[in-house]
Amino acid sequence: xxxxxxxxxxxxxxxLSLRLLRPLAIHLSLVDHPDTRKQHTxxxxxxGGLAMFLGFGVGILLLTPTVNGLWTLLVAQLVLxxxxxxxxxxxxxxxxxxxxxxxxxxxxxxxxxxxxWNLGDLTGAxxxxxxxVWAVPFTVFAVVGAVNAVNMIDGLDxxxxxxxLITFTAMSILAFAAGFEEIGALLLVFPAIIIAFLLxxxxxxxxxxxVFMGDAGSMFLGFSVAWFSxxxxxxxVQAMSPSVALWVFAIPLFDTVTVMLxxxxxxxxxxxxxxxxxxxxxxKAGLSYKQSLFTIATAALVCATIGVFSQLYQTPERIxxxxxxxxxxxxxxxxxxxxxxxx
Numbered sequence: 001x002x003x004x005x006x007x008x009x010x011x012x013x014x015x016l017s018l019r020l021l022r023p024l025a026i027h028l029s030l031v032d033h034p035d036t037r038k039q040h041t042x043x044x045x046x047x048g049g050l051a052m053f054l055g056f057g058v059g060i061l062l063l064t065p066t067v068n069g070l071w072t073l074l075v076a077q078l079v080l081x082x083x084x085x086x087x088x089x090x091x092x093x094x095x096x097x098x099x100x101x102x103x104x105x106x107x108x109x110x111x112x113x114x115x116x117w118n119l120g121d122l123t124g125a126x127x128x129x130x131x132x133v134w135a136v137p138f139t140v141f142a143v144v145g146a147v148n149a150v151n152m153i154d155g156l157d158x159x160x161x162x163x164x165l166i167t168f169t170a171m172s173i174l175a176f177a178a179g180f181e182e183i184g185a186l187l188l189v190f191p192a193i194i195i196a197f198l199l200x201x202x203x204x205x206x207x208x209x210x211v212f213m214g215d216a217g218s219m220f221l222g223f224s225v226a227w228f229s230x231x232x233x234x235x236x237v238q239a240m241s242p243s244v245a246l247w248v249f250a251i252p253l254f255d256t257v258t259v260m261l262x263x264x265x266x267x268x269x270x271x272x273x274x275x276x277x278x279x280x281x282x283x284k285a286g287l288s289y290k291q292s293l294f295t296i297a298t299a300a301l302v303c304a305t306i307g308v309f310s311q312l313y314q315t316p317e318r319i320x321x322x323x324x325x326x327x328x329x330x331x332x333x334x335x336x337x338x339x340x341x342x343x
Contacts, residue, residue, distance in 0.1 A: 003185050006062045007192045014055030014196030018211055021047040022200075025211075030089050032212050044210055046088040048201065049217025052193040053081050056224075059189030065182045072112030073227050076104035080147070080223055084216025094271040097215070098144065104223060105143035106136075108230075115139040116230055120241045124318035143226040148271075149252035150222035151215060152259065156279040156289065158202045160213065162297045163252055164221045165194045170248040170304040171228055171240070174311055178239035180232075187228060194221075225249060240311045243320035247307030250324070251278070251300040254331045261332075281335060284342050303327075 025031060025045035032044045056077075060070070083100040086092060109115040116139045118128040131138050154160035168190035175184035198204075200211045213221070229249070232239040246253065255278045260270040282292040310320055 003063075003188060006059070006185075007188060009062060010055050010059045010189055010192040011196050013058045014051055014193045015199065017051035017054045018047065018196060018200050019209075021045070021051055022209065022211060028089075030085070032088075032214070044212050046085075046212050046214030046216070048197045048211050048213030049081060049084055049088075049215070049220050051211075052197055052213070052217055053077060053220055055193035055196060056189055059186070059192065063182070063185055063189070065186050067183060067186060067231075069108070069112035069114050069231075072107055072114070073224070076107045076112075076223060076227075077220055079104050079107070080219040081216050084214060084219045088214040088216055094269075097219075098271075101144045101147050101219065101223070102140055105140040105226075108143065108227060109136050109139045114227065114230055114234070116142060116242070117234065118242075120233075120243055120317040120321070122243070122318055122321050124316060139230065142230070143223060145253070145256070146226035146229070146249070147219050147222035149249070149256040150225065151218040152256045152277060153252045153279075154213065154218045155277055156293060156296075158198055158293055159279060159296060160218055160221065160252075161194050161198045161201060162293065163300050164225060165191055165198075166297070166300050166304050167225055167249050168194070168228075170308050171232060173308055174240045174244070175232060177312060178232075178237070180237060180239055183228075183231065183237070183239070190221075190224065240307070241317050241320070243317045243324065244307045244311045246324050247310065247320065248304040250303035250307075250327070251296060254278075254328055257328070258332050258335055262336075276339070278335070281338055281342070285338065 022045050025047045026043070030046050032046050057074075060074075079100060083092070083097060087097060115135045116131060117135050118130045120128055122129050150160050150164060153163060168187050172184045172187035172191075175181075175187055197211070197213060197217070200209055201213070203210050229240075229245040231237060233242045233245055240248075259274075259276055262276065263270050263272055263274070278296060279292050282295060283289065287295065307320075
């Protein structure tokens with residue numbers, strides 16, 4: 001079945017939501033101000049996340065999917081949207097946001113029954129690594145990790161949107177390929193709402209109509225990536241293996257883990273804000289904003305493509321997982337060397 005007209009309706013709804021919410025955000029002072037870390041010009045409305053959530057709701061109404069646990073996804077998303085909007089309005093502490101993320105992950109796992117039960121056959125012995133009693137804590141860890149990966153990569157216009165666009169598109173392809181049409185169609189809602197956001201965020205409609213997704217948007221997208229990754233990797237679906245999930249979301253994970261490890265090595269809080277993310281380093285190395293965005297997006301697309309084809313051609317999970325770790329090690333080393341050369 002072709003879903004193009006529903007895709008257009010969701011995209012249009014999201015565009016209208018952004019257009020209507022923008023003046024309201026300015027009136028309520030729900031805006032981002034430039035500072036030493038944020039180098040944009042003028043105040044920018046932080047309504048991208050709320051508009052994307054509304055667009056996703058319209059997508060569900062149009063598709064009426066019968067996906068198990070969908071209502072818990074909406075509840076958890078709403079919790080993060082509310083916390084994110086409040087944080088965008090009146091900066092909350094990192095601890096409060098982490099607690100909200102943990103609460104949402106627990107809703108997903110304990111009430112919705114969606115959690116990581118196993119990590120796949122990582123040893124090549126033909127036996128999946130069963131998490132057993134560690135399923136819930138590992139699921140919470142994975143969700144919080146994905147949420148913060150999107151949040152931390154959201155430091156360059158269009159970057160978080162483009163990277164999650166690639167991830168959701170890859171997961172949709174895998175869901176359709178595995179015969180799960182409803183899940184694949186639902187995943188296509190995300191490219192629609194993200195494209196609508198990017199039209200404003202990248203200034204396609206003019207710089208005067210620019211918006212940011214804010215913490216509400218990054219947490220909404222990060223949680224959704226985690227929810228669908230776990231859904232597609234479980235035994236009753238198995239549209240992709242857990243190792244493939246790492247590949248389709250590789251660059252945000254690489255960036256976040258690298259930054260947090262370096263902060264820990266310096267005895268700093270892993271959640272301390274700084275300008276040591278991949279996009280900051282590339283710009284410091286002399287790349288322009290567009291060159292940095294293109295470079296990171298290309299790397300993400302290559303990794304996601306590897307993940308998709310590895311799943312379609314049934315590449316052994318131990319090879320996928322070990323190569324992912326090897327690539328991360330190479331990334332960690334390269335970024336460290338690059339930072340030293342720029343110091």
